[in-house]
C-alpha cells in the first residue's frame with residue numbers, strides 16, 4: 090500500500106485494517122498447521138530496528154509485562170490505576186507518566202494505547218501511526234532479520250510496535266503491557282528486561298495457536314519470564330503450575346506463586362469474587378515491584394496496603410467487564426467473557442447481581458455472540474445451567490438472542506470494528522448463530538430463542554421484553570468483546586470511550 094496522502098485518525102484505522110490477515114490466509118495456515126514460532130520475534134526486532142530502536146531502548150520504559158488466559162487486562166488496569174495514584178502525588182517523584190498497552194479494544198482502537206490512563210487522542214494516534222508507517226517505508230529494504238523487504242507488521246504487531254514509539258516519544262517512565270496471544274512468540278515479548286512479569290489465571294483459549302491442553306498453553310505464557318526480572322503468578326491448576334515452575338527453573342527465574350493477598354481485605358474489590366482478588370493480588374505485587382524500581386524511597390508494608398493502593402484498586406475503570414448499566418426499562422449487564430471458564434464467572438456474577446436486587450427483576454434476557462470459533466458452542470452449557478440453577482424461580486433466561494457482531498442494523502460496521510479475519514458468508518448466513526440457537530433449544534426447550542442480524546437490533550429487541558410499568562428486564566450481554574464494545578457504543582453513543 091502506498092503512503093496514504095490524507096492522515097486523519099480514520100485514515101490511520103483504514104491503513105491499519107489493511108494489515109489484518111485475511112480470512113482465507115488464516116484458514117490456509119490453519120489447514121497447513123502453521124503456528125507462530127521464534128521467527129515472529131525476529132521479525133518484530135527487524136521492524137523495531139527499521140523504526141529506529143533496539144530492544145535495549147525499551148528498557149527506558151520500565152515495562153511491567155502480563156500474560157495469562159484470563160485476567161490480563163484486569164490485572165494491567167489495576168496496576169495502571171495504582172500507579173496513577175503515585176503519579177498524582179506531590180513532590181515530582183516518579184512515576185511521572187504511565188503507559189498502558191492492552192488488547193483487544195472495546196470501542197475504539199486508540200484505547201489500546203493509553204497514557205496516564207486515557208486513550209491517546211485521535212490526533213496523537215494518527216501522528217504516531219504515520220510516523221511508524223513512514224519509517225518502515227523509508228527503511229523498507231534495510232536488511233533486518235526476518236522482516237521481509239518492504240513489508241509491514243500485521244495488525245496486532247503494528248500496534249505493539251507503534252506503542253513503543255508512542256511511549257518512548259512521550260517520555261513515559263513506566264509502561265504496563267498486556268500480551269496479545271500467548272507470550273513466548275507474542276509481539277510484546279521483544280521486551281528483554283521487564284521490571285516484572287506477571288502470569289494471570291491460565292485456562293484454555295486460542296487452542297489453534299497455543300495448543301489444546303493447559304500445559305501447552307502454560308509453556309507459551311511462561312515465555313514472558315526473563316532471567317534477572319522478578320516474576321509472579323497466582324494459584325493455577327496443577328498441570329499449569331507444573332509447567333510454570335519448570336520453565337522458571339530453566340530460565341533461572343525466581344517465580345513467586347501468590348496466595349490471595351491478606352491485605353486486600355481492606356479494599357472493596359469489584360466484583361467481590363475470587364477471580365478478581367487473584368487479579369488484584371497479582372497487580373499489587375507488580376505495582377510494588379515497579380514502584381521499588383522507580384522510587385528507591387518506596388518500601389512496601391507487609392502488614393497493610395498504602396492508601397494509594399486501596400484507592401487504585403477500588404477506583405479502577407475497566408470497561409465492559411462485569412459492568413452494570415441501569416437503563417429506563419432494562420438493567421444491562423455487560424461482560425466480555427469469551428472462554429468456558431470466564432463465561433461461568435460471568436454467569437455467576439449475573440445471577441448474583443439479579444439476586445441482590447431489592448425490587449425484584451423482570452424477565453432475564455441473554456444477548457450472545459462469538460464469531461469465528463467453532464468451539465464457542467461449548468460456552469453455552471455452563472452459561473445456561475449456572476443461570477437456571479441460580480435463579481430462585483428456576484426459569485433462567487426467558488429470552489435468548491443470538492446476534493452477529495455487525496454493529497448497526499443498516500450502516501454495518503463501525504470502522505474500528507472492521508474484521509477481515511472472519512468469513513463474511515458465515516456472518517451473512519448467521520451460520521454460527523444457528524448452531525448456538527439449536528444448542529440452546531436443546532439445553533432449555535422453554536426458552537424463547539431468536540436470531541437477530543445486528544447488535545443494534547438485538548438491543549432493541551431486548552428492550553421490547555420489558556413490560557410497561559413492570560419491573561425492568563435483566564439483560565446479560567456476553568460472549569465477545571466485539572459484541573460488548575458495539576453494545577456500549579450503541580447504549581452510550583459518542584460518550585462510550
Ligand SMILES: Nc1ncnc2c1ncn2[C@@H]1O[C@H](COP(=O)(O)OP(=O)(O)OP(=O)(O)O)[C@@H](O)[C@H]1O
Pocket residue numbers: 157158159160161162163164192193267289290364365367368409410411424425426427430431432434435570
Ligand atoms: N482471573 C480470572 N479467571 C477467570 N475469569 C476471569 C479472570 N479475570 C477476569 N475474568 C473474566 O474474563 C473477562 C475478561 O477479563 P480481562 O479483560 O481481564 O481478561 P483478558 O485476559 O485481558 O482477556 P482477553 O484479552 O482474552 O479478552 C472478565 O470480564 C471476567 O468475566
Ligand SMILES: [Mg+2]
Pocket residue numbers: 158294
Ligand atoms: Mg484472549
Ligand SMILES: [Mg+2]
Pocket residue numbers: 161162191192193267
Ligand atoms: Mg485483554
